[in-house]
Amino acid sequence: MATSLPMSPQLEQIHGEIRDIFRALANGFQKLDKIKDSNRQSKQLEELTGKMRDCKRLIKDFDRELKDEEGKNPPEVNKQLNDEKQSLIKELNSYVALRKTYMNTIGNKKLELFDNGAGASEPMGEENFQMASAMSNQELINAGMKTMDETDQAIERSKQVVHQTVEVGTQTASTLKAQTDQMGRIVNDLDSIQFSIKKASQLVKEIGRQVATDKCIMLFLFLIVCGVIAIIVVKIVHPNNKNIRDIPGLAPPVPSRRLLYAWAGPNLY
Known part of the structure; x- marks a missing residue:
């Protein structure tokens, strides 16, 4: 529908998109009346709902441009x-x-198809299956309460499992912290042992050098x-052997005075 309102180019473009x-x-709702299949x-x-969202967005843009101008x-x-x-x-x-009306109509059609066709397509025993449409209000309430109780029990079981999982995790x-501390102590002990081994090796080397020196001295002595x-x-065996030098303290005493007298006598006379 054309309009003769004075609009800016931006407003006119948005207005045209909304009208489209x-x-x-x-046209979509007219086609919807001709479609018989509820799924279609x-x-x-x-699809029509998506177009309505786009239209709502464009109306917001139209209002924004209108306030700016x-x-x-x-x-x-x-x-x-x-x-x-x-x-x-x-x-x-x-x-x-109109969309809400069609949604209600389509929902009622699906429920009617479910009520009329479920037993024919997949027959089941009446003792094991009862359609919701055939149940009274009290039966529906009881079934709902039973389902809620089962859900509460499942939630409680889930809580217990979570609690047990948390305890196991704790x-x-x-245990991991204790093992970590133990590994730390073991590492410290290994460091101490390694340091002690180094000191012992150095001490053994010094003792070895000292023993070697003592052996050399003992051998020399x-x-x-x-x-x-x-x-x-x-x-003792060869006392007159001149090739063997006298050892101090073992040689016999020398008659020094007599020799001195024999040497100086003639000179005095």
Whole structure:
């Protein structure tokens, strides 16, 4: 539907898009009356619902642009534009109400098909299956209460499982912490043992060097003692051997005075 209202290019574009959606909605609802299959009707109604959402968004854009241009237009023009906005909103609300009517109709059709066709398509024993439409209000309430009790029991079981899981997790965390502390102590002990082994190795090396030095000294002293004993033995066996030098303290005393007298006597006379 064309309009002669003075609009800016932005408003005119938005207004045209809204009118296009209204025409699509009108055609869609006309097609909806001709569709007999409830599933196809539901699909068509979903498409129309999407178009209504787009129309609502465009009306918001129209209102926003209208407020931005309100200071530029005369009061009478602003009034006409606001009236047009209200008209767009009313028309959209009419389609929304029509959508609700069709949704109720389609829902009733599906329920009727379910009531009439469920037993024929999948027959089941009356002792095991009872349709909701054939149940009284008290039976529905009892069934609902039973379902709620079963749900509460399932929730309680879930809570117990969660509680047990939390306890197991707490115990596992405590065990892991204790094992972590134990591993830390083991690492510290290993460090101490490694340090002790290093100190012991150094001490063994020092003791080895000291023992080697002591052995060398003992060997040298042993050789000296052996040499002294050998000289003593040879001196005792061959006392007149001039090739063996006298050992201090073992040689016989020398008559020094007599020799001195024999040497100095002639010179005095």
